[in-house]
Amino acid sequence: MGSSASTDSLIVRVGGRPLLDRLLADATLTANAKAKQGLNEMVILFTFLEAYKITDKVASFFSVTLHENTD
Amino acid sequence: MKTPIESILQQISFDLSLARGLDYYTGLIYEAIVEASAPPGLKAAESLDPAPPTPAAAPKKKSKKSGPDEDEEIDESQVGVGSIAAGGRYDDLVAMFTAAASGDGKKVAGLPCVGVSIGLDRIFALLWPKWIERGMRSKEVFAYVLSAGDGLLPERMGLVEELRAQGIAADFLAKNKPKLNAQFAAGERDEVPYAIILGGDELKAGLVTVKEQRWEFVDGKKTKVESTDKGTQVPRAELVQWLKATTTFKEWSSGRLIRQ
Numbered sequence: 001m002g003s004s005a006s007t008d009s010l011i012v013r014v015g016g017r018p019l020l021d022r023l024l025a026d027a028t029l030t031a032n033a034k035a036k037q038g039l040n041e042m043v044i045l046f047t048f049l050e051a052y053k054i055t056d057k058v059a060s061f062f063s064v065t066l067h068e069n070t071d
Numbered sequence: 072m073k074t075p076i077e078s079i080l081q082q083i084s085f086d087l088s089l090a091r092g093l094d095y096y097t098g099l100i101y102e103a104i105v106e107a108s109a110p111p112g113l114k115a116a117e118s119l120d121p122a123p124p125t126p127a128a129a130p131k132k133k134s135k136k137s138g139p140d141e142d143e144e145i146d147e148s149q150v151g152v153g154s155i156a157a158g159g160r161y162d163d164l165v166a167m168f169t170a171a172a173s174g175d176g177k178k179v180a181g182l183p184c185v186g187v188s189i190g191l192d193r194i195f196a197l198l199w200p201k202w203i204e205r206g207m208r209s210k211e212v213f214a215y216v217l218s219a220g221d222g223l224l225p226e227r228m229g230l231v232e233e234l235r236a237q238g239i240a241a242d243f244l245a246k247n248k249p250k251l252n253a254q255f256a257a258g259e260r261d262e263v264p265y266a267i268i269l270g271g272d273e274l275k276a277g278l279v280t281v282k283e284q285r286w287e288f289v290d291g292k293k294t295k296v297e298s299t300d301k302g303t304q305v306p307r308a309e310l311v312q313w314l315k316a317t318t319t320f321k322e323w324s325s326g327r328l329i330r331q
Contacts (some may be wrong), residue, residue, distance in 0.1 A: 046230060047225050048225070050225070051225040051226075051228035051229045051232060052226075052228060052229075052232050052233060
């Protein structure tokens with residue numbers, strides 16, 4: 001992977017729809033099938049959040065740094 | 072004229088076979104049953120017979136028994152929905168908790184208690200058929216949002232959200248591209264009085280189609296009235312007002328679905 005999509009640069013990012021759009025535009029990142037699938041699922045989530053008008057309550061929690069300890 | 076105590080005595084039976092599953096009871100236990108919740112054997116055994124039980128009457132009662140389910144022992148198949156409330160005396164239960172909380176070795180004062188719990192689920196189970204018989208609705212959902220076009224999932228979600236925000240209980244079939252019939256079937260299961268149908272071209276023109284759905288009793292069963300009504304086109308922007316102006320909406324809080 002190139003430096004623009006390196007894990008180090010990804011895991012510190014937190015944001016809303018603009019971050020999602022920026023990640024989707026990253027060709028290096030979307031070249032990875034799993035990453036692309038994950039991002040596309042986030043697109044669906046944001047579509048639903050927008051329909052329910054609750055984007056402002058959730059957007060800041062779209063966090064690439066977020067992880068749960070249970071695997 | 073019966074005194075209050077005399078009339079309540081008719082409601083009481085002293086039952087030596089009564090057992091509760093919990094071992095913290097230290098004295099009297101009781102259960103409340105109604106006719107519909109009682110095991111059938113209880114009525115046959117005349118446990119609720121208002122006649123005062125006397126030693127002389129007891130053997131006579133026994134000789135009256137004839138059915139196969141008259142055993143003194145509990146036959147599980149003869150148990151009704153059960154008690155609708157129950158409780159008893161549990162003098163040591165609270166002290167068990169306070170002793171545990173205050174640590175070892177400390178002596179704690181006992182706290183005599185009697186209590187009763189009420190089985191709401193069972194009470195609702197008994198009341199529900201009567202509610203339906205009276206033509207009452209089973210859900211609050213007033214508007215069901217459907218798509219006649221290509222899924223339109225975000226559009227359906229958006230309208231449902233708007234209706235809910237305006238105080239109209241609304242729902243939709245949470246699937247990406249459901250068939251129209253499946254959506255109607257889901258709305259009918261909820262006995263929803265208004266189906267709101269979205270279509271791609273209509274939405275662009277700022278319109279939605281509203282279709283009223285009515286129910287009636289056929290042989291005692293709630294049945295949807297078949298209608299050839301193709302529905303009414305309503306401007307999307309006026310939909311909330313339009314729905315709120317209906318008689319059905321104004322009477323919705325009464326819980327009535329079928330006018331009798």
